Amino acid sequence: MADRAEWKSKTGFLLAAIGSAIGLGNIWRFPYIAYRNGGGAFLVPYFVALFIVGVPLLMLEFGLGHHFRRAFPQSLRQVHPRFAWIGWWSVSFVMFGIVAYYGVVIAWCGNYLIYSVTQPWGELSQVNTFFDESFLAAFENGVPFAVYSETDGFQFGRFNVWIVLSLAIIWFLNWLITHRELRHGVELANRIFIPVLVIITIILVIWSWNFEGAQAGRELYLRPDWSRVFEPNTWIDAFSQIFFTLSLGFGIMVAYASYLPKDADIPTSAFLAAIGNCLFSLVAGFAVFSAAGLLAFDRGIELERLDDLTERIERLEQVAPAAAVNGDGSATELADLREQYAARQQFENQMSSFGLVFKTYPAIITRMGSVAGPIFGVLFFLSLLVAGISSSISIIEAFMAALIDEYNWNRKRLAGGLCLCGFLCGLVFCSQAGLFWLDLVDHFITTYGLVLVAICEALIVGWLFPAHRLRSHLDEYHVFRFGRTFSVAMRLLITAILMLTWFGLSRYQPDSVASAIGRFLLVGSGIVLWIHEHWLDFNIRLVIPALLVFLLDQALLAETQSPYGGYPMQAVLVIGLGWLLGTLAIGIGLNLLASRTDETRDSSESHHAESKRDN
Secondary structure: OOOOOOOOOHHHHHHHHHHHHOOHHHHHHHHHHHHHOOOHHHHHHHHHHHHHHHHHHHHHHHHHHHHHOOOHHHHHHHHOHHHHHHHHHHHHHHHHHHHHHHHHHHHHHHHHHHHHHHOOOOOHHHHHHHHHHHHOOOEEOOEEOOOEEOOOEEOOOOEOHHHHHHHHHHHHHHHHHHOOOHHHOHHHHHHHHHHHHHHHHHHHHHHHOOOOOHHHHHHHHHOOOHHHHOOHHHHHHHHHHHHHHOOOOOOHHHHHHHOOOOOOOHHHHHHHHHHHHHHHHHHHHHHHHHHHHHHHHHOOOOHHHHHHHHHHHHHHHHHHHHHOOOOOOHHHHHHHHHHHHHHHHHHHHHHOOOHHHHHHHHHHHHHOOOOHHHHHHHHHHHHHHHHHHHHHHHHHHHHHHHHHHHHOOOHHHHHHHHHHHHHHHHHHHHEOOHHHHHHHHHHHHHHHHHHHHHHHHHHHHHHHOOHHHHHHHHHHOOOOOOOHHHHHHHHHHHHHHHHHHHHHHHHHOOOOHHHHHHHHHHHHHHHHHHHOOOHHHHHHHHHHHHHHHHHHHHHHHHHHHOOHHHOOHHHHHHHHHHHHHHHHHHHHHHHHHHHHHHHHHHHHHHHHHHHHHHO
């Protein structure tokens, strides 16, 4: 398109790409996942995943958008018209799914920005119950709100007016940025947001460095427990985190790259964006683990022993009944065991999922006193707000780019309509049942929607585009060159992943026929890798689809064993699967509408050309 908007500079594009990638997941999800997988044990597979999946897929999306200079649906249509619906589905479930509930979480951060000063939870011991019962009203006396019951069906309960008001402000800010032309909207916002976010994060890291117990937290963060490094779940979580933290499969990076000038250096941009995002996560993790060390110090918990917390709790439950019958001397022991169990259970609750942000940090804010605590809290929740908005505007921009490319609609009106729709979709998550709706919708979209799109994306570009054509385009204008040394290093890294997978299959499923076939294929893949023309082609065609299919297989296996999160099966199917299928229907509908528009446009152009010849 001759009049297509372009980034003002390469720096503006990089900041926007990094701003999309850096979000709540870097400050909240990355430390939480790292903590769950043994701290330093998680970093090894995390950085392996960065180079095996993160950088190649980011190159793929950058190259696709830059080559066709179109948004995600239109780029896939250029490869083959039958694949456009995948792009429409992708931008639909991120617009009407991810950003709908993501905006509500950002709204929670806005509320807690104020709460950092007022501290309405009062005492330190009330931080947990304030978030669960007073703020969200998702629990009543420790009992979760019933999302679905056989007698009453689905219910929402009451809505929190303050969350709704905060959500309205967040969507107003989204509109204020996205309704402007690219250079004066998204690019300008990220030029401000990203430096501010980096500065705040560095302040938080320096400030938390000397917290009591911070050293123990950092040791857990940096010292790998090699027994955890080789656990399959650690690798699954690492690859999942890389996949989601770089906004892969969202359609965002394709849209952003489509605004680049023709002589842009795509490989270098992909490396800088991916590594910049992951380094930010790594730095932000120091602040979180230092803070966790402070909380553990206050409660007398030894952080270095928390990597096997689940097993220890199970042992305590087994020991307690036996201790009760060992005479009077066991009474004290039993009381101590119960006290340790309660302390560790509460700590785990604060360190898991949303507890890390909305329970751990409020506890630390209260612990720091009436002056330092509010300042520290305001900085922390301000960083979350900035990170969240920089990501939400990128999702809106990806959907807008697809519609503008297809219909050339007015940006201001389109931004207003989409932000209003996003606000209305988010209202359901502001109710008493909102936390559980959010959990189910997020699980299905991120576990199935994004992974399915990425599998299709890798197969389409790898086999039909094909991959060597994409690589040729990437090589046309670039400073970074895939030299022999780098090529050998990447082949060695991929070979190591194949060997670890072979070892895992041999260890955990030694007698399975499927395992034997899988190990045979892994050996064959290793041979093909070293005789194949280029590691990037091999990676996109085989390695990435295989890894994503494995993630999908593990998720489906867990789903068939028991309903996700212990929810009623009706809730899982209607809320989680239903929302995902609803976005699929929107994507297919948009694709059909776009196809008919193209047919009408082609017919009109053909008729005009015939009339011109007749005249």
